[in-house]
Each structure stands twice: as structure tokens, then as C-alpha cells.
Amino acid sequence: MGHMFTWSNNKKGLDRIIERFDRMIFYSYSINTNQRLVVKHLPRIASDHCPILLNLSSLSPKLSNSIKFENIWASYPASYSVVNNVWNRRLLSNAILERENIGVRVSGNSPRITLLLYADDVIVFAEAKITNVKLIKEIINKYCNWTGQKVNTSKSGLLFGKVVNTKMKSKIKNILGYKEVKEFCYLSTRLALRKLSRSDYQFIVDNVMKRLNSWGSKFLSLAVKITLVKSVILSIPSFHTTVSLIPK
Template sequence: MAKDLLNRMLGIIPKIISEEQAAFVKVRSISDNLLLAQEVFNKLRHSKANNGFLAIKVDMEQAYDSMCSETLKKMMVDLGLPFKFVNMVLEYDVLIFVEAKVGSMKKVKDIVEGHCKWTGQKINCHKSSLICGNSVERRRKVHISIFMGVKLVEEFEYLGIKMALRRLKKLDFQILLDKSSIKLNAWGNRYISLTGRLVMVKIVYLSLPFFIMSHSLIPMKTLMEFERLCRYFIWNKCDGKHGNHYVAWEQLRKPKQYAGWGVQSAVNRRDTLRANFAWKLLENPDSFLNRNLLAKYGVNLWDSAMSRGDFSSWKIISSGWNALKNFVRWKIGNGSKINVLKDIWILDKNLLKWPTFVGSFDDDNITLDFFIHEGNWDCAKLSLYFGA
């Protein structure tokens, strides 16, 4: 019944739920919120504005139990839904970015208190937290924290990913290694065959870091340590003693059709998992996240000559593009955005990498529209530059 009701609402849900709410709405993803949040955190980190900026993580207390049923009914009716329609309204962590001024904080506090008064919900002050940008002076940070009734912290987790005004280090991801060790130790106490260990590693263990390593700049040393624990689990004996590694890790990682065992490498899959973000940027430039990225970095987002500094979201998407770029090529329209020599528009590599191509171009940045006239190829120019 719940699924049928949801299917009937698919057409109107995106219209009544703002694009900032990503969870439980088809074609939206919390990944956009996470990457955009990291982008804003870099602004907090590097901004030299006089007032500075801050981020407030608002955690609602027991959202499922405290939501007033009468409020739900009134909200549904006001939105134009059938009066008898009953659905569950879910509340999750809310992340608010605002200028670090007393006037702005008063407005935020009034909005939050008004929301709680109308819905019957309460803010969990113990789980809510506040981070101020580096340009905000210490005295004002404390004053804002006391005024809002929210604790002042240096970092917090948002949707499972750590947010901080510094570059994350290996120690920040120690919890991943600890969870991995606990799981492996629980498995290691049992008598499991080699085949069983491989199955458990491929299905369960290697999936543990997927979400974290695709949404944050996890250090390579952490992933290498993660794989080391994996190798020890496969070959060590049941009593914990060291066992011989009869097959090299590189051979284990190969697909079965190439005489391997099909064990995926966390190190090698990092960029592959992030490729989805790069593809979405190409396929849907009007999404909530991509509009902000394109407005900041411009349409030439993949220009390697551009400097991105320490911006986490760009580095994540860029690493995904590195895994994706060898499998995509331009679809030719008017050709105005395609670099003839440097972009991939013929088969799987650009012209500069073709061993038989001898370039005779005076300008390396010539675009493909030079060879197109009124929607058709200009055969005379093609023959002149590329030969018969």
C-alpha cells in the first residue's frame, strides 16, 4: 500500500519538496548535499570576510514520535493532497549556513523556534552543534553559541561524513579501520574455508569503505591499511597465527576470466566510485549541486590548468572524471566547445595521441566548428588539414 501511494505521488513530490531535501525523492541524492556542504565548508575555512560565516547542524529530537498528527493532516491539506491521505513525514539532520552576525542568528533562532512550535518537535541540543569560520573571532563564537543554545565544536558529522575546517588526516578515518578489525576478528574466530573467506571479503568487507571513500578525501594510506587487514584475514590461520600468502594480491584482484579471484581493490575502486558524480555533472548540469559548481568554476570545469586549491568537492569529482574520461567522447553538435586536438571526439583518444596523426595546426586550441558549415562537414577544410 505504501509503495502504491508513493508511486502515485512521484509526479508531485519534486514540486512540493524543495530541492535542498534530497533523501527519499527519486533522481535526487544525498551525495549532492554532502559535496555541496564540503564546498561551503571550504568557504568557511578560507573566507576573510569581516563578519565571517558559520554552520549549524540542527538535530531534531525523536522526530518519529513527537510529530503531531494534526499538524501532518493540516500540512497535507494545505499542499492540496487528499484529506484521507496518510503518510509519514521524516526529519533528518538540517545543516544551516549563515553569516556570523547577531542579527542573522536572531532570524535563524526565530525560524527554528517557529518550526518547533508549529510541528510539536524539539531540538536535541546535545546532538546539535555549531562551527564558526576561521575569520570569526573567539569571543563572538562563544557569544553565538550561548545565544543559540548549541555547543561550539571544531568538527561534526553530517550524513555520516566528517566536516571540519581543516584537511582530514588518517586519524580521522581510524573508526573505519577499527570497525573493520572488529568484524574481521569476529570472523577469524570461526573455522571458515578459504573460499568462504573470499566470499565474505568480496560481499561484506570490501563494501565497508565505499560510502566514505566516495564522498570524502580519504588518505591513500588508510585504504592501503584497509587492504592489508583484508589480506591478513584471507591467509591467516583460525587461531590468529600468521599464514603464508600463496597468491599475490595483484593476482587476487584480477577477474576470474583472467585467472584471478575477482577480489575488488579498495584503492583502485576509489576513482571508479566517484565517476558517478562526474557523469551527473555532464548529464544534468541543472541539478542543485551542479548549478553551484558551474557558477563557481565555469563551464570549462575539466580544464586541468585551473587551480582548485584545497576544495574537497572539486577534487572528488575530478578524481571521478579521471576514471570516466577514457570511456566517454563528445557528441558533435555545432562543435563550438570541442577542441579538435585535445578532446576525445573520434574513437577512444584525442588526435594528439594518435601515432599516425601529424598535426599541421597553427593554433592548438582550434575548435571543431571550424570544420562545420551550416550543419555539414566542410570537406575542403577536412581534406586540407587531414588529407584525402
């Protein structure tokens, strides 16, 4: 709610620039719970950034609708197994969220971070214990049996913390069948246990130069080129600066 842009350079006329820099980030569990989240952009007064207000209110429980059932389905023996299989199916995220042993906490009072899920890219966080690994493997196998999907082992990996010893790493790799990696990319973001250096972000400059060279070879007006820079080029570093600490 409110103005769609959250930042302005406080200038007038053609020198005025307005952008949407500020965002409200939610934990996936807070969105799935029975509550209403309302984000409101407040007016700018002293700062060049808009204050962001989050209103959270619980929704009143909805009355369950009556279930209508045709008796004719009871005459088919196969209908019982169909209904049973559907009722027993749970999404991968729900199956993991219900397990208290899976997940990590940044601090003692912080919410438990269990997984990041976007399309077919999944990251699961868990303490390096055999019981947790076997539980994760069981959930993945059940999910694959429910949906008919399969895990791409060649694209899957295990990123261990520095305190995990070699013996425990070997056991976990044998159970899951995934290779160990030192870092990986998730949604074009590099994740590693080390501090990333300037060379790790060279791909941003390379990507920008590649696009500029491509547009320079085409018959485009100056106004079109400026529009492409504002809408495409500026979004590339803006995305990475919101999720990573890029060195100066």
C-alpha cells in the same frame, strides 16, 4: 537507466570484476523542483568506466484537481483552527529554502547551499550574522511547535569559520544556546575546517579488522567469507572515499 554496474576490470571469465563505483549527485533543491531527472549509464567503449548522462526536462504543469468539501465541517468551530494550522505549516527544509539570507555559496555562480537533512540529523549553513542566527532560531522554534519535536541541545553544536571573531561567536552561542565544536561527524563522515590526517581515518581500519576477527571466529566457509568481504568490507572504504579525500 542502462547497466547497473559502471566499472569493469575488462577481464574475462572468473577474473572479471564489475562494480558500481560512479554516482550522480544531486542538490536537494533540484529534486524538489518541477522537473524530471533521468540518469543513464552509457556503454563503455575506451574506458573501464561507464559515461553517465543526465537528462533534465521540465514537466508540464499538472491541472489542479477540484477540492471537495463537506458543509457539515463548517458547523464545527474547531474545524477552522485545524485547517488554518495545517495550511500554515511548512517543513523545515522549505522554510529555510525560502529565506535568501540563509546559505553559503562555493562560488559566485554556484547554487546556494542551505542545509543537509537526513532523518533527524540537520546541518544548516549560514553567514555568522545576528540577523541570520535569529532567523534560524525562529524557524527552528516554529518547526518544534508544529511537530512537537525538540532539539537535543547536548548533541547540537556550532562550527565557526576562521574569520569569525570571538565576540561574534559569544553572541551567537548565547542566542542559540549551543556549544562550539571544532569538528563533528555527520552520517559517519568527519567534518572539520582543518586538513584531515591519516590518524583521523584509523577507524576505517579498526572497523574492518573488527569484522574480520568476528567472522574468523565463526564456522564459515571460504566462499561465504569472500562474499562478506566483497559485500561488506569493500563498501566501508568505498563510502568514505566518495565523500572525503583520504590520504594515501
